[in-house]
Amino acid sequence: MVVLKHFFPMKFKQFIFAGTFAFLILSCTNTSENDLIEQLDPAVVITYTEHIKPIYDTNCLNCHSNPPINGAGMPLSTLSELQNSIENTDHIDRISRQSGESGFMPLGGARLPQTSIDLIKQWQSEGFVE
Numbered sequence: 001m002v003v004l005k006h007f008f009p010m011k012f013k014q015f016i017f018a019g020t021f022a023f024l025i026l027s028c029t030n031t032s033e034n035d036l037i038e039q040l041d042p043a044v045v046i047t048y049t050e051h052i053k054p055i056y057d058t059n060c061l062n063c064h065s066n067p068p069i070n071g072a073g074m075p076l077s078t079l080s081e082l083q084n085s086i087e088n089t090d091h092i093d094r095i096s097r098q099s100g101e102s103g104f105m106p107l108g109g110a111r112l113p114q115t116s117i118d119l120i121k122q123w124q125s126e127g128f129v130e
């Protein structure tokens with residue numbers, strides 16, 4: 001009992017310390033849904049349907065619909081239309097410019113998040129997976 005009384009407070013403190021430490025480590029490695037969206041996992045194959053189409057539907061189709069409106073030259077509403085544009089125009093360059101620079105896309109809108117631009121480039125380098 002004497003031994004227990006002597007050691008318990010120390011062990012308890014160590015327990016609390018270790019517990020706090022473990023908690024901190026876990027909270028650092030535990031990724032929220034937001035973090036997961038921000039990170040590019042190289043193991044994930046980027047597909048048109050899941051990753052790319054939503055970006056274009058939200059940011060480009062109000063002009064680059066089929067047929068295009070507001071003076072936009074070509075439609076970006078399907079995989080083949082988009083692939084054609086990426087391969088044959090300065091598409092990637094334009095979305096990589098800063099808002100306000102000449103030729104910047106989306107015209108009149110905010111620059112796409114860098115993560116989205118990186119996704120599009122990765123999709124291109126992986127061969128436009130559907």
Ligand code: HEC
Nearest residue numbers: 059060063070071072073089090091094103105106107108
């Ligand atoms: C508000 C309307 C509007 C929106 C939104 C818009 N564009 Fe455009 N886009 C235009 C117009 C108008 C042109 C033609 C004038 C020019 O080339 O700058 C154009 C031209 C382009 C071109 C050049 C085409 C060519 O033939 O060389 C590309 C590439 C392009 N847009 C990509 C995009 C992408 C990608 C988005 C979405 C991120 C987007 N645009 C959003 C209006 C828009």
